[in-house]
Amino acid sequence: MNIRLWLTCWTLWFLPQLINAQVADNRLCVxxxxxxxxxxxxxxxxxxxxxxxxxxxxxxxxxxxxxxxxxxxxxxxxxxxxxxxxxxxxxxxxxxxxxxxxxxxxxxxxxxxxxxxxxxxxxxxxxxxxxxxxxxxxxxxxxxxxxxxxxxxxxxxxxxxxxxxxxxxxxxxxxxxxxxxxxxxxxxxxxxxxxxxxxxxxxxxxxxxxxxxxxxxxxxxxxxxxxxxxxxxxxxxxxxxxxxxxxxxxxxxxxxxxxxxxxxxxxxxxxxxxxxxxxFDYYPFRTSQFENHPELDMDSVLVAHYKTVSARLGYTVLPSEELVNNLGYTSMGLGQPQKAYAFFKRNVETYPKSANAYDSLGDYFVWQGEKIKAIAAFRHALSLQETADTRRKLDELLKK
Amino acid sequence: MNIRLWLTCWTLWFLPQLINAQVADNRLCVxxxxxxxxxxxxxxxxxxxxxxxxxxxxxxxxxxxxxxxxxxxxxxxxxxxxxxxxxxxxxxxxxxxxxxxxxxxxxxxxxxxxxxxxxxxxxxxxxxxxxxxxxxxxxxxxxxxxxxxxxxxxxxxxxxxxxxxxxxxxxxxxxxxxxxxxxxxxxxxxxxxxxxxxxxxxxxxxxxxxxxxxxxxxxxxxxxxxxxxxxxxxxxxxxxxxxxxxxxxxxxxxxxxxxxxxxxxxxxxxxxxxxxxxxFDYYPFRTSQFENHPELDMDSVLVAHYKTVSARLGYTVLPSEELVNNLGYTSMGLGQPQKAYAFFKRNVETYPKSANAYDSLGDYFVWQGEKIKAIAAFRHALSLQETADTRRKLDELLKK
CATH class of the missing domain: 3.40.50.1820 (Alpha/Beta hydrolase fold, catalytic domain)
Structure with a gap:
């Protein structure tokens, strides 16, 4: 996710990271x-x-x-x-x-x-x-x-x-x-x-x-x-x-x-x-609640929410990669670097094969001015999956 | 389309005849x-x-x-x-x-x-x-x-x-x-x-x-x-x-x-x-208007409707196979056999490779008590495409 765009967008909304169809040969199959x-x-x-x-x-x-x-x-x-x-x-x-x-x-x-x-x-x-x-x-x-x-x-x-x-x-x-x-x-x-x-x-x-x-x-x-x-x-x-x-x-x-x-x-x-x-009205976790109420403790709200979701669905449900990723960016938007880091780190640990998780961690390090760590994160993301967005961000860092 | 079901349904609604996905090998592709x-x-x-x-x-x-x-x-x-x-x-x-x-x-x-x-x-x-x-x-x-x-x-x-x-x-x-x-x-x-x-x-x-x-x-x-x-x-x-x-x-x-x-x-x-x-609010042609107003002349309403649609889209648009098929059944429901026949005949002439057009013509002949013509229509439909529904209707006719 591009951090500058996110910071410009103001209104955070959920952008599905999943591609809508499973691509095989040139056919799009569902x-x-x-x-x-x-x-x-x-x-x-x-x-x-x-x-x-x-x-x-x-x-x-x-x-x-x-x-x-x-x-x-x-x-x-x-x-x-x-x-x-x-x-x-x-x-x-x-x-x-x-x-x-x-x-x-x-x-x-x-x-x-x-x-x-x-x-x-x-x-x-x-x-x-x-x-x-x-x-x-x-x-x-x-x-x-x-x-x-x-x-x-x-x-x-x-x-x-x-x-x-x-x-x-x-x-x-x-x-x-x-x-x-x-x-x-x-x-x-x-x-x-x-x-x-x-x-x-x-x-x-x-x-x-x-x-x-x-x-x-x-x-x-x-x-x-x-x-x-x-x-x-x-x-x-x-x-x-x-x-x-x-x-x-x-x-x-x-x-x-x-x-x-x-x-x-x-x-x-x-x-x-x-x-x-x-x-499924009980299902979505709205990150906007933290923007309106920065005094809320993100972790305890998260735990309570997924307790309800798990009870309704009848089995344990954990926050998705996308949500944890969004919470990282939300924490950045609220100026809470420690929380942001905890969310991004949690995602690369839980989903070590996710290029996007490493890309987001890279965004965090850029935001914190930690250039070497950012370069490492973007390189790792690219080793998992080549994307134009991550490549551009890496190139820009290397030029500086 | 099964005529008995249609006659039982009372409320006519548009049932898409198209399969939702193009099937090739066992993958469903869009x-x-x-x-x-x-x-x-x-x-x-x-x-x-x-x-x-x-x-x-x-x-x-x-x-x-x-x-x-x-x-x-x-x-x-x-x-x-x-x-x-x-x-x-x-x-x-x-x-x-x-x-x-x-x-x-x-x-x-x-x-x-x-x-x-x-x-x-x-x-x-x-x-x-x-x-x-x-x-x-x-x-x-x-x-x-x-x-x-x-x-x-x-x-x-x-x-x-x-x-x-x-x-x-x-x-x-x-x-x-x-x-x-x-x-x-x-x-x-x-x-x-x-x-x-x-x-x-x-x-x-x-x-x-x-x-x-x-x-x-x-x-x-x-x-x-x-x-x-x-x-x-x-x-x-x-x-x-x-x-x-x-x-x-x-x-x-x-x-x-x-x-x-x-x-x-x-x-x-x-x-x-x-x-x-x-x-596209001007696009759908509602057959229900004829049920509420049987005095309407179906053909002139149809012509006027598609004149409007063509003007809005900027090129000539003709009624679809599905619509003409529905109009045939609507005419049957209104007890207008000549009109019904004209619609079904028009469809088998315009779409000679459509099994459903022949199946519907067969339904019409059953309704009219013309057994030999019905058998011929169902047989022709099955020669174009084998369907359980048409096969059953043919078998029932042959048993009688």
């Missing part, structure tokens, strides 16, 4: 397509998997499972890369469809005998996820125990089913415009009864609701009074949210958000974004 | 990394290019150029894939950095002689984009003449420079939290003078403004009265927006949006999303 034969479903399933790029091979990640993978994988991967640091970095698993309307619809109604046979495979599909897919992913990728499930429309319906009947599978559930109208709301009625008796532990839900007015012309009050099919999704989701409010002591952490500018068919991207921002 | 030697900058530049997947090799696309490509390319590509149909499909070009603070800062101030030499290369950089990069992209990729430029922070500053001094380069400009504080607002003052005399033709600007309260603790009124560096970006952007309001007749189509939940360092994703949604 994941792999994987085949898994399901004994339960008696068919081969294709899952798309994104693994964050990282310099530390021991790093492990939460896993976000995305239904309708072929439609939502790319955008979801892109946003997890962009938001790395604000959200935890994640493995993204896109489950692609074979027979979508079979897998994403719940058990057949006993009252409606006209439903085609192809529907109603949701239970089998969730068994596949729990007994076959999750073990497959956990055995092949560096996962942690924290898992999320996200789905839109019929995928959202599947998410609600998993939340209430297969709660052990995931820690966080994202239901974007779930099709709770399904089966003339019979599934919804069953779900509401379940809400009355169920208790949750460390489980979160985010619901995204589109604006029915955009598609129907009816305002939201009229849409609730309407009795036609075109408002049934909105009415069903609203009824479910009322159900959630009725049982505030069941332990479920839930949020719903209404998106006035979005329709059922456009809400996926911004809904997913707001869901992950809300579900 | 673009290529390209090297271009710049005679003007005397260095090799790396640009990342995403080309939409499409069945029609003659298809051409607008181009979205993204500054700080290594940070914003992946998320931007993901959202253009997710929103295909709501926005036009786009080629995305991510310009990666060599010396960021050189390329993204404007000509050196005459009053500040202390600025390091490394700054102030923005003019050269924009010359490189106009004289070398755009011709390079246009010669190698299927582009149209419509171009957008997007940048954040110093990248946003570069976007504002291009808008006012290199307006011919792009049709639409996206400035996310532009660093208009640069050089003690001297660049801002020059820009404001320029706004007074400049006229624009078919040029659009979108500005995204973060909430200064989140980082500073000051509410927006106090932030405007503040005189410290930490509110200077917010104050500078607000001043520029006032400048835009002062000259309503200069022909510039502009919008600014304040994001209460976003900081300078988190606004990139949702800012880019809202920018593209706003800049």
């Amino acid at each position: 994941g792999t397509s994987n085949q898994i034969y399901s004994t339960l479903l008696k068919e081969t399933r294709t899952v798309w998997v994104h693994l964050p790029a990282h310099s530390d091979p021991k790093q492990r990640y939460p896993v976000l499972y995305v239904l309708d993978g072929e439609n939502h994988f790319g955008a979801t991967v892109g946003m997890t890369q962009q938001m790395a640091g604000v959200w935890p970095e994640m493995i993204v698993v896109g489950i692609t469809n074979t027979v979508r309307e079979r897998d994403l619809t719940p058990a057949r109604s006993t009252t409606d005998t006209h439903q085609p046979v192809v529907y109603s495979g949701q239970e089998d599909f969730l068994q596949f996820i729990g007994q076959e897919l999750i073990p497959y992913i956990d055995s092949r990728f560096p996962t942690t125990s924290y898992r999320l499930l996200s789905g839109h429309s019929l995928g959202g319906l599947t998410v609600i089913n998993a939340l209430l009947y297969n709660t052990q599978l995931f820690n966080a559930y994202i239901a974007l415009e779930p099709s709770l109208w399904w089966d003339n709301q019979q599934f919804l009625q069953a779900v509401e009864k379940k809400l009355a008796t169920k208790t949750f532990t460390n489980t979160s839900l985010f619901m995204a609701v589109a604006n029915p007015t955009l598609a129907t012309g009816l305002d939201t009050v009229r849409a609730l009074r309407d009795t036609t099919a075109k408002t049934m999704l909105y009415r069903s989701v609203t009824q479910f949210i009322k159900g959630l409010r009725r049982y505030p002591n069941n332990g479920l952490r839930w949020n719903s958000q209404f998106f006035p500018d979005e329709r059922h068919g456009t809400i996926q991207l911004v809904g997913q974004y707001k869901a992950l921002t809300t579900l | 673009g290529t990394s390209n090297q271009i030697y710049s005679t003007l900058l005397k260095e090799t530049r790396t640009v990342w290019v995403h080309l939409p997947a499409h069945s029609d090799p003659k298809q051409r696309y607008p181009v979205l150029y993204v500054l700080d490509g290594e940070n914003h390319f992946g998320a931007t590509v993901g959202m253009t894939q997710q929103m295909a149909g709501v926005w036009p499909e786009m080629i995305v070009v991510g310009i990666t950095n060599t010396v960021r603070e050189r390329d993204l800062t404007p000509a050196r101030s005459t009053t500040d002689t202390h600025q390091p030499v490394v700054y102030s290369g923005q003019e050269d950089f924009l010359q490189f984009i106009g004289q070398e990069l755009i011709p390079y992209i246009d010669s190698r990729f299927p582009t149209t003449s419509y171009r957008l430029l997007s940048g954040h922070s110093l990248g946003g500053l570069t976007v504002i420079n291009a808008l006012l001094y290199n307006t011919q380069l792009f049709n639409a400009y996206i400035a996310l939290e532009p660093s208009l504080w640069w050089d003690n607002q001297q660049f801002l003052q020059a820009v404001e003078k320029k706004l007074a005399t400049k006229t624009f033709t078919n040029t659009s600007l979108f500005m995204a403004v973060a909430n200064p309260t989140l980082a500073t603790g000051l509410d927006t009124v106090r932030a405007l009265r503040d005189t410290t560096a930490k509110t200077m970006l917010y104050r500078s952007v607000t001043q520029f927006i006032k400048g835009l309001r002062r000259y309503p007749n200069n022909g510039l189509r502009w919008n600014s949006q304040f994001f209460p939940d976003e900081r300078h360092g988190t606004i990139q994703l949702v800012g880019q999303y809202k920018a593209l949604t706003t800049l």
Whole structure:
């Protein structure tokens, strides 16, 4: 990181150091397509998997499972890369469809005998996820125990089913415009009864609701009074949210958000974004708090923060290289050289193969006027990875 | 598309038929990394290019150029894939950095002689984009003449420079939290003078403004009265927006949006999303209008819509395969078999290699009870591409 630019920028913000795509030959790739034969479903399933790029091979990640993978994988991967640091970095698993309307619809109604046979495979599909897919992913990728499930429309319906009947599978559930109208709301009625008796532990839900007015012309009050099919999704989701409010002591952490500018068919991207921002609202560590309150003790705030994060995720989380690096620069900005040095030193010790950690240490030594140490740090950074920025800084020092 | 599911869904929404990533071996790739030697900058530049997947090799696309490509390319590509149909499909070009603070800062101030030499290369950089990069992209990729430029922070500053001094380069400009504080607002003052005399033709600007309260603790009124560096970006952007309001007749189509939940360092994703949604608000064709107003003549509405779209983009745009397909199903839903047939027939004629076009035609024939024609259509679809959905529908017909 260039110190002069940083010092000029005034407002410190998190600049992801990670390259957005894993470069190999000249193609920019974001994941792999994987085949898994399901004994339960008696068919081969294709899952798309994104693994964050990282310099530390021991790093492990939460896993976000995305239904309708072929439609939502790319955008979801892109946003997890962009938001790395604000959200935890994640493995993204896109489950692609074979027979979508079979897998994403719940058990057949006993009252409606006209439903085609192809529907109603949701239970089998969730068994596949729990007994076959999750073990497959956990055995092949560096996962942690924290898992999320996200789905839109019929995928959202599947998410609600998993939340209430297969709660052990995931820690966080994202239901974007779930099709709770399904089966003339019979599934919804069953779900509401379940809400009355169920208790949750460390489980979160985010619901995204589109604006029915955009598609129907009816305002939201009229849409609730309407009795036609075109408002049934909105009415069903609203009824479910009322159900959630009725049982505030069941332990479920839930949020719903209404998106006035979005329709059922456009809400996926911004809904997913707001869901992950809300579900991980406790995650980001804001260095700006020290700029506004220089009296805060950085170390104790840091320890307390990661204690909370670890409790929420269910395993020990330590500050990332990027954050410690930022704290070093923040300390420099606050005129605290000893603290700054401690942060930069900690990073080169924890991540001895990181060129950026040595580059930042070099910046620190330049700032302190310790030319020989700065040259050594920049040289070490360049021995790990050649970058134009570090090279220029080294050349400038050598010229002086 | 499965007709029964569609008929059950009630709310018609746009389901992208495109797979989100171009699959080759088992890697999921979204673009290529390209090297271009710049005679003007005397260095090799790396640009990342995403080309939409499409069945029609003659298809051409607008181009979205993204500054700080290594940070914003992946998320931007993901959202253009997710929103295909709501926005036009786009080629995305991510310009990666060599010396960021050189390329993204404007000509050196005459009053500040202390600025390091490394700054102030923005003019050269924009010359490189106009004289070398755009011709390079246009010669190698299927582009149209419509171009957008997007940048954040110093990248946003570069976007504002291009808008006012290199307006011919792009049709639409996206400035996310532009660093208009640069050089003690001297660049801002020059820009404001320029706004007074400049006229624009078919040029659009979108500005995204973060909430200064989140980082500073000051509410927006106090932030405007503040005189410290930490509110200077917010104050500078607000001043520029006032400048835009002062000259309503200069022909510039502009919008600014304040994001209460976003900081300078988190606004990139949702800012880019809202920018593209706003800049292309005239683009999507909503089939729901016919459900609410069945008296509308579909063909004349369609013609008028694409006349507007073509005028805005500056070249002839025709309805996509997906839209015509949706209109076929919409006509079926409205009980208009002749119209439905016309749409499906049009698609198999325009896109004879599209399996989905034949699959939909098959759905139409099933709906009409024309079994032999339906079987022929499904068989033709399967000869183009094997899909489980079409195979199942064919098998069911053959069993009857």
